[in-house]
Each structure stands twice: as C-alpha cells, then as structure tokens.
Amino acid sequence: MSAAKLKIGWGQADITPEESVAISGQFHARVSEGVRDPVTATALVLESGDEHVVLVSCDLVAISPELWEAVGARLDGPSPDALVMNATHTHTAPENRPVGSAAGSTAESFGVALDVMAVEDYVEFAAQRIAAEVNEAWANRTEGSIAFGLGQAVVGRNRRWVDVDGVSTMYGNTDTPRFSHIEGYEDHSVNLLATWDAAGDLTGVMVNVPCTAQETEGLFEISADFWHEARVELRRRLGEGLFVLPQASAAGDQSPHLLFGKREHERMLALKGRTSREEIGHRIADAVEEVLQYLDGTQDDAPLLEHQIMELRLPLRKLTEEDAQTADAEAAKLRAEYEAELAKLEANPELRHEPRWHKPLWYVPVTKAYRRMRWYERVRERFEQQKHEDAVRDVTLHVIRLGEVAIATDPFEYYLDFGVYIKARSPATQTFLVQLAGAGTYVPSARSIAGGGYGSLPASTPIGPDGGREVADRTIETLLELWSED
Amino acid sequence: MRNAQKEAAMAEAKLKIGWAQADITPDEPVLLSGQFHARVSEGVRDRVTATALVLEQGGEHAIFVTCDLSGAYGELQEAVRGRVEQMEDGPEMERLAMSATHTHAAPLTFSQLFRGGYGPAYTAGTDLPPVMEPADYVQFAADRIAEAVSEAWEGRAEGSIAFGLGQAVVGRNRRWVDIHGNSTMYGNTDTPEFSHIEGYEDHSVNVLATYDADGDLTGVVVNVPCPSQETEHIFEISADFWHETRVELRRRFHDDLFVLPQCSAAGDQSPHLIWGRREHERMLELKGRDSREEIGHRIADAVEETLGCLGGTEDASPLLEHRALELNLPMANLTEEHVREAEAAAEEWREKYQAEVARLEADPSLKEQPRWYTGVTKAFRRMHWYLAVRERAEERKGKPTLPVTLHVTRLGDVAFATNPFEYYLDFGILIKARSPAMQTFLVQLAGPGGYVPSERSVAGGGYGSIPASNPIGPEGGREVADTTIDTLLEMWGEG
Numbered sequence: 001m002s003a004a005k006l007k008i009g010w011g012q013a014d015i016t017p018e019e020s021v022a023i024s025g026q027f028h029a030r031v032s033e034g035v036r037d038p039v040t041a042t043a044l045v046l047e048s049g050d051e052h053v054v055l056v057s058c059d060l061v062a063i064s065p066e067l068w069e070a071v072g073a074r075l076d077g078p079s080p081d082a083l084v085m086n087a088t089h090t091h092t093a094p095e096n097r098p099v100g101s102a103a104g105s106t107a108e109s110f111g112v113a114l115d116v117m118a119v120e121d122y123v124e125f126a127a128q129r130i131a132a133e134v135n136e137a138w139a140n141r142t143e144g145s146i147a148f149g150l151g152q153a154v155v156g157r158n159r160r161w162v163d164v165d166g167v168s169t170m171y172g173n174t175d176t177p178r179f180s181h182i183e184g185y186e187d188h189s190v191n192l193l194a195t196w197d198a199a200g201d202l203t204g205v206m207v208n209v210p211c212t213a214q215e216t217e218g219l220f221e222i223s224a225d226f227w228h229e230a231r232v233e234l235r236r237r238l239g240e241g242l243f244v245l246p247q248a249s250a251a252g253d254q255s256p257h258l259l260f261g262k263r264e265h266e267r268m269l270a271l272k273g274r275t276s277r278e279e280i281g282h283r284i285a286d287a288v289e290e291v292l293q294y295l296d297g298t299q300d301d302a303p304l305l306e307h308q309i310m311e312l313r314l315p316l317r318k319l320t321e322e323d324a325q326t327a328d329a330e331a332a333k334l335r336a337e338y339e340a341e342l343a344k345l346e347a348n349p350e351l352r353h354e355p356r357w358h359k360p361l362w363y364v365p366v367t368k369a370y371r372r373m374r375w376y377e378r379v380r381e382r383f384e385q386q387k388h389e390d391a392v393r394d395v396t397l398h399v400i401r402l403g404e405v406a407i408a409t410d411p412f413e414y415y416l417d418f419g420v421y422i423k424a425r426s427p428a429t430q431t432f433l434v435q436l437a438g439a440g441t442y443v444p445s446a447r448s449i450a451g452g453g454y455g456s457l458p459a460s461t462p463i464g465p466d467g468g469r470e471v472a473d474r475t476i477e478t479l480l481e482l483w484s485e486d
Numbered sequence: 487m488r489n490a491q492k493e494a495a496m497a498e499a500k501l502k503i504g505w506a507q508a509d510i511t512p513d514e515p516v517l518l519s520g521q522f523h524a525r526v527s528e529g530v531r532d533r534v535t536a537t538a539l540v541l542e543q544g545g546e547h548a549i550f551v552t553c554d555l556s557g558a559y560g561e562l563q564e565a566v567r568g569r570v571e572q573m574e575d576g577p578e579m580e581r582l583a584m585s586a587t588h589t590h591a592a593p594l595t596f597s598q599l600f601r602g603g604y605g606p607a608y609t610a611g612t613d614l615p616p617v618m619e620p621a622d623y624v625q626f627a628a629d630r631i632a633e634a635v636s637e638a639w640e641g642r643a644e645g646s647i648a649f650g651l652g653q654a655v656v657g658r659n660r661r662w663v664d665i666h667g668n669s670t671m672y673g674n675t676d677t678p679e680f681s682h683i684e685g686y687e688d689h690s691v692n693v694l695a696t697y698d699a700d701g702d703l704t705g706v707v708v709n710v711p712c713p714s715q716e717t718e719h720i721f722e723i724s725a726d727f728w729h730e731t732r733v734e735l736r737r738r739f740h741d742d743l744f745v746l747p748q749c750s751a752a753g754d755q756s757p758h759l760i761w762g763r764r765e766h767e768r769m770l771e772l773k774g775r776d777s778r779e780e781i782g783h784r785i786a787d788a789v790e791e792t793l794g795c796l797g798g799t800e801d802a803s804p805l806l807e808h809r810a811l812e813l814n815l816p817m818a819n820l821t822e823e824h825v826r827e828a829e830a831a832a833e834e835w836r837e838k839y840q841a842e843v844a845r846l847e848a849d850p851s852l853k854e855q856p857r858w859y860t861g862v863t864k865a866f867r868r869m870h871w872y873l874a875v876r877e878r879a880e881e882r883k884g885k886p887t888l889p890v891t892l893h894v895t896r897l898g899d900v901a902f903a904t905n906p907f908e909y910y911l912d913f914g915i916l917i918k919a920r921s922p923a924m925q926t927f928l929v930q931l932a933g934p935g936g937y938v939p940s941e942r943s944v945a946g947g948g949y950g951s952i953p954a955s956n957p958i959g960p961e962g963g964r965e966v967a968d969t970t971i972d973t974l975l976e977m978w979g980e981g
Contacts, residue, residue, distance in 0.1 A: 149772065150765045152784075154653040154689050174919040177968070181912040181940065185683045188655050189762065260919035261690065264651045267924060271650065271795040283653075294772040417682035424675040424761035429768060445682065473678070 003304040008195050009045035009141030010204045010243040011133035014038050015058065015126040016222055017094050022116045024061040025091025025217055027375070028360075028368035029110040032094070036216075036223040039093045041130045042245045044195070044206060045078065045137045046402065048305035053400055054078045054134055055206070055407070057245045058126075059213070059224035060087040062440035063411075064097040067123050074131030077138040081309060084398045084409060086437040088246050090225040091217035094122045097439060111338060111370025112345070112363055144197045145299035148405050148430055151190040151287030155226075155280055156211030156254035158182045158416070160453060168451025174260045182260075183448060184253050185416055186210075187423075190287040191249070191432045193405060196299055204243030205234065205288060208432040210419060212248050215256040215277050220361075226256060229281030237289055249433040250419025252412065252442050253455060256280060303403025306482055309396060310474060316391035317464030319383045327379030327459055334373035341366035379459050393463060398437065399475060401482040404429040408475045411438020412463070413455075417445035418472045425476045427483035443468040499544035500803050503696045504642030505705045505744040508536045508634035510553065510627040511723055512593055514618045519556040520590025520718055522871070523864035525857075526615045527593070531722040532729040534592045536631045537746045539696075539707065540577065540638040541897060543806035548895045549577055549635060550707070550902070550929075551584045552746050553627070554714070554725035555592045557935040558584040558906075561624050562595045562631075569632030577639050580810050583893035583904050584631075585932035587747050588713030591724040596934070597621045614859050645698045646800040649900050649925055652691040652788030656727075656781050657712030657755035659683045659911070661948060669946025675761045683761075684943055685754050686911055687711075688918075691788040692750070692927045694900060697800055705744030706735065708789055709927040711752040711914060716778050721857065727757060730782030738790055750928040751914025753907065753937050754950060757781055804898025807977055811894060813969060814887035818959030820879040828875035828954055835872060839865035875953050888957060892966065893932065894973045899924035901977075903970045906933020907958070908950075912940035913967045920971045922978035938963040 016038040023030040039059035046053050056071070063085045072080030098119045099109050117125075160183040162168050163176075168183050191208035213225035224231075227246045235242050256276070258265055269279055345351055351362045385391060400407040406428035414435045423431050444456040446465040454460060511533045518525040534554035541548050551566070567579040597620040618626075661684040663669050669684050692709035714726035725732075728747045736743050757777070759766055770780055842862035845852065852858050895902040901923035909930045918926050939951040941960040949955060975981040 150762075150769050152655040154655070158686065176920075179916055179919055181942065182686045182915060185659065185685075186687055186689075188687075188689055260915060261651075264925050268651050268792075268795065271799065291769075294769070298772065420683060420761060421680055424680055425677075430765050447682065 003302045004049035005143050005302050006146065006305070007047040007141040008144040008203065009137035011043040011137035012243060013041045013129040013133035015041050015129050017117055017122055017125060019117045020115065021094035021122055022114065022119065023092055023220065023222070024095035025214065027371045028364040029114055030220050031114055031116055032222050033220045034222070036092070036219060036221040037228040039090065039222055039224050041126070041133065042243055043130070043134045043137045044204065044243070044245050045134070045141050046305060047141055048303070051305045051307060052078055052082050053305070053307045054083045055245060056083065056085045056130060056134065057247060058085060058087050058130070059090050059227060060093045060096055061089055061091060062087045062097065062436055062438065064123065064439055066098055067096045067127055070123055070127030071130045071134070074127060076135045078134065082307065084437060086247055086409060086434045087440070088224065088227050089212035089214060089248055089436050090223065090227070091214045092219045092221060092223040092225060094222070095119050096123050096126060098123065110363070110367040112342070112366050114363060142198060143301065144195055144203065145301035146193055146195050146303060146402065147295040147298045147300065148193045149291035149295050150430060151192060151291040152188050153190045153209065153283040153287040154188050155209050155256060155283055156186060156188070156251050157256065157258055158184050158186050158253055159255045159257055159259060160184065160253050160448065160451070160455065161259055162451050166451060168448060168453040168456065170454040171257065171259070183451060184445060185420060186254065187249065187416055187420060190284060191430050192288055192291045193432065194292060194295060202238060202242065204245065206245040206247065206432070207284060207288060208247040208249050208434070209284060210249035210251040210416060211254050211256055212251055215280060226277040226280040229277045230284045233281040233285040234288060237285055247432060247434045248436055250414040250416050250435050252415040252435070252444070253448065254416055300403050304401060306401040308399045308478055308482070310399065310478060312395050312397060312471065312474060313392045314395055314463050314467040314470060316382060316386060316393055317458065317461050317467070319379065319386060319458055321383070323458040324380045324383035327376040331373050331376035334369050334376065338366060338369035338373055341369055375459050382462060395438065397471065397475060399478040399482065401428070406431045406479050407434060408479065409434040409437035410471055411436065411440065412443040413440050414443050414468065415445040415448060417447070418443070418468050422472050422475050426479050428479060498803055500644045501646065501806065502542040502642040503645040503704070504540035504638035504640070505696070506538045506634040506637035506641065507744060508630040510534050510536050510630050512618055512623055512626060515615060516593035516618045516623055517620070518591055518721070518723070519594040519596070520715065522867045523860040524614065525721050526617055527723050528721045531591070531720065531724040534589065534723055534725050536627070536634055537744055538634040538638040539705065539744070539746050540635070540642050541806055542642055543803065546806040546808060547577055547581055548806060548808040549582045550746060551582065551631060551635065552748060553584065553586050553631065554589050554728060555586040555595060556588055556590060557931055557933070558586045559596045559934045561597065562628060565624050565628035566631045566635070569628060570635055573636055576636065581808055582635070583929065583932055585748060585904060585929045587725065587728050588715060588749055588931050589724060589726040589728070590715045590718035591720050591722060591726060593623045593723070594620045595624050595627065643699065644802065645696055645704065646802040647694055647696050647804060647897065648796040648800045649694045650792035650796050651925060652693060652792040653689050654691045654710065654784040654788040655689050656710050656757060656784055657687060657689070657752050658757065658759055659685050659687050659754055660756045660758055660760055661685065661754050661943060661950065662760055663946050667946060669943060669948040669951060671949040672758065672760060684946060685940060686915060687755065688750065688911055688915065691785060691792070692925050693789050693792045694927070695793055695796060703739060703743065705746065706789060707746045707748060707927065708785060709748040709750050709929070710785060711750035711911060712755050712757055713749050713752055716757040716781060727778040727781040730778045731785045734782040734786040735789060738786055748927060748929045749931055751909040751911050751930050753910040753930070753939070754943065755911055801898050805896060807896040809894045809973060811892040811969060811973060813890050813892060813966065815890055815958050815962040815965060817878065817882045817886055817888050818953065818956045818962065820875065820882060820953055824953040825876050825879045828872040832869050832872035835865050835869035839869055872954050878957060890933065892970060894970060894977070896923070896977045901926045901974050902929060903974065904929040904932035905966050906931065906935070907938040908935050909938050909963065910940040910943060912942070913938070913963050916967045917970050921974050922980050923974060938966070
C-alpha cells in the first residue's frame with residue numbers, strides 16, 4: 001500500500017527534579033537523597049500525510065492523567081489527541097500522580113508530613129520539559145525511513161510462583177519443598193523499530209521488552225534503572241546522538257528479578273564484572289545490535305500510518321462481601337500499626353533526626369503501614385461503590401499501524417498471558433505492546449486469580465481477568481480492522 | 487579415614503579427562519524414530535554421532551555419553567554396558583550415564599516397537615522397503631559407542647574444568663490452554679479460543695568446558711532445555727540442530743572441539759514456536775539462515791560469551807562423586823474410565839488401520855508411490871498406543887511400580903542429574919531451584935523416554951499429558967525430583 005513520505009522527529013528531555021521528591025514505587029515513602037542517574041522522557045514524532053502520532057516514553061513509574069493533560073495542553077503543533085505516553089515503570093522516579101488523582105491507587109499522602117517537592121509541582125516541571133522537547137521534535141521533523149526486526153534477550157522474568165497447595169506468591173524463596181512451579185510464562189522477545197534520516201544515518205531506536213525497569217527498585221535515589229545502562233551501552237555501540245525510546249510490553253507478572261538460579265546468575269555477574277543493570281543493558285544492546293545488522297535494505301520511507309483511539313468502559317472486578325471483610329481485617333491491623341508508629345514518633349521526636357545509616361529511616365514503617373492500610377480500605381470502598389453505581393472504569397487505548405508494525409497501548413500492569421494472546425492473534429508482522437501508557441494497576445490473568453498473592457488479590461486489582469480479556473479482544477479487533485485492507 | 491579427611495584427600499587429587507566421538511550413522515536404510523508413522527531413511531542429511539566424556543578423580547570416575555538418537559533405550563544401554571564390562575582395566579559400567587538428544591531423525595533402536603509398532607510391514611505381509619533391523623543397528627551402534635568409551639577412557643589425561651551460565655532462546659513451550667481449560671500440543675493459537683501458554687520456558691545454557699594440561703580448550707558440555715527436533719519430519723538421518731551447533735562451535739573454536747550436548751528437563755518444550763512464527767520466519771529470511779542454523783548460532787553465542795568469562799576459574803582437581811540411584815516409581819493411576827476412553831480411541835484407529843489395509847489391498851499400485859506406508863503405519867501404531875493403556879492398567883494391578891535408574895554426579899561445584907524421561911519443565915525448575923550446586927545440569931532422556939507430565943498439565947490433557955502418553959504421572963515425576971534433590975543435598979553435605 002502506498003502512502004505519503006514519512007516525517008520523523010526525535011527529542012529527549014531531562015525530567016530529573018532539582019529538589020527532593022517522593023520517589024514512587026514502594027508502599028513506604030522514600031524521600032530522594034540524590035540522583036544516581038538522570039530520568040528522561042524521549043519523544044518520537046511520526047507524520048505521514050494527514051496523520052501524525054507523538055510517542056513519549058518517560059522514566060517514571062506510571063503516567064498520571066494530570067501529567068498527560070499538562071503535556072497535551074502545552075503542545076504547539078501536534079494534536080493532544082496524537083499524544084501517546086508510556087512509563088518504563090522505574091521504581092526510582094518522582095511520583096507524578098497527585099493526591100486525589102484519577103490515577104487513584106497509590107498517590108495518596110503518606111500519613112505523615114514529608115519535606116518534598118509537591119507532586120503537582122513536579123507534574124508542572126516535567127510537563128513543561130516534555131512538551132518543550134515534543135514541540136522541538138515536531139518542529140524538526142524531517143523525511144526519513146524506518147525498519148523493524150525481532151531479537152531476543154532474557155530480561156523479564158516471571159515473579160510469581162505456586163506452592164504445592166496452589167497458593168501463589170510474588171517473589172520469596174522457591175528453595176523450599178513447598179515449591180511447585182512458576183505460575184506463568186516468560187517472553188524474551190525484543191521488538192525493535194529503528195529510524196534513519198534522509199542521508200541514511202541511524203537516528204533512533206524504539207526498543208520494546210516485556211519487562212519493567214525495576215532492578216534497583218529499593219533505592220532512595222533518582223534513577224531510570226536498567227534503561228540508563230541500556231542507553232549508555234546502545235550509544236557506545238551505535239553513536240552518542242542515538243535516541244532510545246523504551247517500552248515495556250505486557251509484563252504485569254514479570255520483573256528483572258530472578259525467582260530461582262540467583263546464585264549462578266550472581267557468580268556470572270562477578271565473573272563479567274558487571275552489575276545486574278549493566279548485564280541487562282548489555283543483553284538488550286546485544287539484541288538490538290544483532291537485529292540492526294540485518295535490516296539493511298528493508299527501510300521504508302513511506303509506511304502507512306494510522307492511529308485509532310479507543311475509549312473503553314471496563315467492568316470492575318466483582319468483589320464479594322468476603323473480599324471486603326478480609327480487606328477490612330487487614331486494614332484494621334494496619335491501622336493499629338500505623339497509629340502505634342505515629343504515637344512512637346510523637347513520643348520520640350528525635351527519631352526524625354536519626355542519621356541515614358539508621359535503617360529503616362524514621363518515616364518508612366509509618367508510611368508503609370499507612371499506605372498499606374489505605375490499599376486495603378479501598379477494597380471496601382470499591383465494594384460499596386459496586387452496590388450503588390455501575391462498577392466500571394474508563395480507559396483509553398491507542399492502536400497504531402506503522403507499515404507492517406502495530407503499536408498497541410494499555411494503561412495497566414498487564415499480565416503477560418494477555419500480551420502473548422494479543423501477539424499470537426495480531427495480523428501485524430510485529431506487534432509492539434506498550435503497557436503503562438497510563439496510571440497503571442495490575443490486571444491479572446485468569447489463572448493467577450486462583451493462586452491469589454500480591455498482584456492478583458482484590459486489593460491489587462480493580463480490574464479483573466474479564467476486563468483484561470476485553471482489552472485484549474478489542475485491541476485484536478482494532479488491529480484486524482487496521483489490516484483489513486491488505 | 488574419617489569422611490572429612492577422605493574428602494580433603496580426594497579434593498586434592500588431579501582430575502583426568504578423556505573425550506571421544508563416534509560416528510553411529512548406519513550404512514544402510516533404517517527406520518527413523520520419532521513419529522507415529524514409519525519413515526524409512528532415504529539418505530543422510532548429516533551424520534549422527536555419540537560423544538563420550540570420561541572423568542576420573544580421586545578413585546572415582548563417571549562417564550557421560552550423549553547420542554544423536556531419540557532415546558537411550560534399554561537394549562542399547564545394555565549392549566554398550568556389556569561391551570564396557572568386557573574391557574580390560576576399563577571403567578565400571580554402572581558409572582555410564584547414556585542419554586539422547588531426542589533427534590527425531592535417527593535410527594530406531596527399540597526392536598519391540600519395530601515388530602509390534604510398525605507391524606503392517608511385517609505382520610500384514612506388506613512390503614515396506616527393506617531396512618536394517620533395529621536389533622542389528624543396536625549392535626552396530628553399541629560397537630562404535632563402546633569404542634568411543636574405550637578411547638576416551640584410554641586417552642584420559644590430566645586437565646581442568648570451568649563452568650558458566652549463558653542464555654539462548656531455544657526451547658519453547660509447545661502446549662497451550664484454551665478458554666475452557668483444555669490443553670493442546672502445537673496447533674493454532676491464532677484463535678479466540680486461545681487463553682495462554684500452559685507452562686514456562688527456560689532459556690538457560692549451562693556450559694562446562696574442559697582444558698588439557700597446556701590449558702587448551704578440548705571440549706564443552708552444553709546443556710539446553712530443548713530436544714533436538716526442529717526438522718523432526720524429514721526422511722533422512724540427521725542430528726537436527728546439534729549438527730549446526732557443532733559446526734558453528736568448531737568454526738569459532740577449533741575443528742577438534744568435542745561437544746557433548748545434553749537436554750535438560752523439557753518434556754513440554756521443543757524448538758517449534760506456537761506463536762510469533764511470522765516475525766521469526768521473516769528474521770530467518772533476513773539473516774539467510776534456516777531455523778537449525780539460527781539455533782546453532784544462538785547456542786554458540788551463549789557458549790562463546792560464557793567461555794570468554796571463565797579465564798582464571800579453571801579447576802584441576804574438582805571433587806568427583808557419582809551415585810547411581812535405583813527407584814521404583816509408582817505408575818500413573820489409571821481409572822476404568824481412562825481405559826475405556828483409550829479403548830474407544832483405539833477402536834477409531836483400528837477402523838482407520840483396516841481401511842488403510844483394505845485400500846492398499848484393493849490397489850497394490852499405491853505401494854509404488856513414495857512413502858505409501860505412512861498412513862497405514864500411523865494408524866497401526868496409534869491403535870497400539872491406545873491399547874497399551876489397558877495393558878498398563880492390568881500390569882499396574884500386579885506390579886504397580888516401574889524401576890528406573892538416575893545418575894547423580896558431583897563435579898566440584900557442578901551437579902549432573904539424569905532421568906530417563908521426557909520430563910516436563912516444571913520438574914526441572916523445581917530441581918534447579920532447590921539444588922545446592924552452583925550450577926545444575928539436568929539430563930533428560932538418559933533412558934527410553936516417556937512423557938512425565940507436570941501436575942498442572944494433567945488438568946488440561948492433550949498429547950503428552952493423557953494416560954496413553956504417561957506410564958508415570960506427576961506423583962512419580964515429583965518423586966524423581968525430590969529424590970534427586972535429597973541426593974544432591976547429601977552430596978553437598980546439606981542433607
């Protein structure tokens with residue numbers, strides 16, 4: 001199918017805050033104590049004829065509606081409707097979901113006052129920088145070409161295991177007679193889309209890996225996690241000016257952490273003289289480098305570009321009175337814990353000045369108890385909500401066709417089973433699924449519900465497997481429509 | 487001597503290493519093993535081999551032999567052991583762990599299957615093209631394998647080992663579950679009925695390298711959780727992807743490199759993709775490689791990268807300990823319903839078989855067509871495959887267990903643990919997760935084969951996880967895993 005010449009623009013913004021922020025990604029609060037490496041947002045603008053899209057990948061835990069709107073409102077040129085934002089899910093970036101945000105689940109205050117940049121202020125700061133880069137990428141878009149290919153890298157690992165009684169657990173010790181099997185699957189594909197300028201020079205790569213960026217997720221420093229090392233390694237190999245747009249494919253039950261085989265893995269890291277993040281960076285760069293060498297001659301400077309926005313109203317996971325009661329009991333225990341921690345801090349104000357080496361930091365136990373309490377309390381709130389009104393959640397999906405490549409987003413931490421289902425049924429030659437193109441929340445696979453555990457409990461999952469399947473089916477239908485003329 | 491002293495003395499003893507490779511390609515046509523239908527070999531695509539590695543240290547020794555065969559059946563094992571036993575000052579035959587890569591394009595070594603399974607050629611008076619009988623091939627192969635063991639044993643010399651772990655995407659889960667919970671091996675996942683891939687995948691590549699006294703690399707043990715069945719339908723003799731892997735490894739290192747392939751637990755794995763084929767095939771085309779060459783490159787990449795990191799870790803006196811475990815495993819429970827279902831399926835195949843025979847009798851000229859015999863032999867074997875369920879149910883009443891041998895070997899910080907099955911990956915992960923060794927090389931198909939299904943797969947059924955596939959069920963599989971783990975813990979002093 002012939003199409004207009006493709007115009008391509010790239011930009012990268014530094015979205016590292018200049019003051020202390022609340023780092024997002026754990027139940028307990030973390031006040032940033034420095035910058036390990038900068039967090040960034042990378043923008044890729046694609047225009048063909050009347051159609052255009054703006055893909056922005058951010059080194060953030062998720063994308064709040066507030067951040068999305070704030071960037072969209074500042075665009076000068078591209079349409080806000082063309083804006084597609086995703087997060088790498090680094091667990092060491094500033095919180096961007098304000099308290100009371102539609103993003104809801106994790107952005108509430110911490111139960112104690114902390115001296116950090118307000119989330120609203122960080123959203124403004126980041127939005128300004130991101131929009132400026134997008135506008136520049138748009139202004140500088142020029143004719144160029146794309147090519148795509150598929151590599152492999154062992155990066156995302158399934159993090160849920162099932163015991164001999166059928167009970168699932170996220171992480172923990174599999175070296176026990178109670179261990180039965182790893183609950184789900186792993187997907188070690190690396191989907192790659194590369195861009196070249198009119199002179200035939202490589203300008204950037206979109207790299208899609210079914211893994212979230214959370215190898216060093218416990219840090220109290222700002223960091224892009226393994227995508228930092230992946231970018232460093234890719235630029236060392238392919239050029240310092242290379243743009244790298246990372247995407248996490250469906251990977252709600254995946255992470256870079258190993259559930260078994262840690263001993264041999266760590267020995268190999270020691271032999272290689274690499275950290276685990278550097279190792280992941282190398283694996284991704286190996287895959288990208290290998291694929292790129294076979295793409296010569298496949299570049300396309302006029303691929304068809306189509307973008308569809310789908311608004312879905314998904315059913316909320318149906319909660320039972322028993323679910324609510326179980327959550328009530330947990331919340332009550334955590335409330336007692338939270339109140340005890342508060343009382344301890346009030347009785348001993350000097351605890352707030354304990355030095356850094358005194359772990360855990362004074363605010364960690366109290367904020368953890370508070371946040372976990374709220375997490376359970378919301379189960380009751382959802383249960384009450386489903387009695388009175390339609391228990392639904394509105395979500396937006398973006399489905400893009402770029403030549404033979406599909407790009408399909410969802411706002412979730414979307415279990416891998418759904419991702420493999422979409423990939424197996426997609427008519428595209430390659431399908432780049434992009435999770436966390438939104439505020440994030442686990443959407444568990446049907447089989448994971450039976451085992452329970454973090455990620456598949458009612459408290460983790462406002463949307464259940466039915467909603468997850470509906471997203472997959474609608475995505476597949478839209479892809480089939482987009483490819484129907486072939 | 488107290489145990490600790492003995493161990494310390496043994497730990498100081500130098501390791502001796504011997505390698506040899508035998509060509510076990512027959513000179514005449516054979517029946518190829520690996521499919522229900524008969525295949526008479528029509529040529530040799532690449533040679534099938536057996537590779538022997540002998541290790542001796544501190545009065546202990548162990549022998550690993552891997553064959554480019556579908557299984558290491560009892561007849562061949564016995565024939566090789568018999569020859570080893572006859573060797574003057576040779577190794578002890580009980581220390582021989584023989585396994586197969588599970589290529590589906592190597593000679594059949596199971597004479598019972600030859601006579602009973604492919605029956606029509608011999609019982610219905612049909613004239614299947616003449617082939618070397620499996621019993622004769624067993625003698626032919628056993629001679630050469632025993633010679634390789636002898637050569638490796640005689641040639642053993644001081645050397646060192648090093649080990650490491652790489653990654654390669656080779657073994658792929660081949661079972662998928664539909665939205666009703668039914669499992670299928672292979673087939674079309676591009677359907678609204680598709681729910682998920684049933685189990686897991688393991689993309690680890692365990693590598694053990696050997697060096698001679700000059701520090702030169704002599705060989706590699708390469709352990710991948712994937713059977714060698716990428717071109718499993720061909721009518722030629724072939725080692726499948728291990729051929730390309732050996733070619734690629736020798737091209738990168740040197741032509742005399744010994745390569746001992748091992749297949750880790752992979753009963754539900756194969757090199758075939760059940761999703762993502764379109765993009766995979768496009769990449770093969772762009773690379774100008776066939777799928778076997780691609781696998782060869784992936785494994786060679788992992789081995790090369792790993793070897794590059796092992797400098798300085800060579801060990802010339804790793805502790806060697808070998809144990810052969812004899813287990814009586816409970817046979818899978820068969821209900822009367824299982825038997826009835828199998829008999830109903832057998833009847834369907836009997837009708838197909840009889841129709842095939844009638845068709846051939848009505849028109850003998852059909853036999854002039856190439857490979858005319860596939861339909862009739864497939865029907866005959868499927869029929870017997872289902873009929874065997876009744877036989878097993880009867881057998882189980884009198885003798886409810888099946889004897890199997892496991893070999894568990896400690897070599898320094900490395901464990902080798904064999905089983906005779908097509909052992910589902912869940913069991914392999916269980917053993918690896920619980921092993922006290924730094925790296926654990928599991929070796930499946932160190933025996934005749936037979937699927938041992940995971941607990942979760944039995945719920946979904948399908949080929950590989952139905953009574954006709956499974957003399958041993960998940961309980962037996964778990965017992966093998968637990969016994970292996972207990973033995974490893976004892977060997978590492980943690981039992």
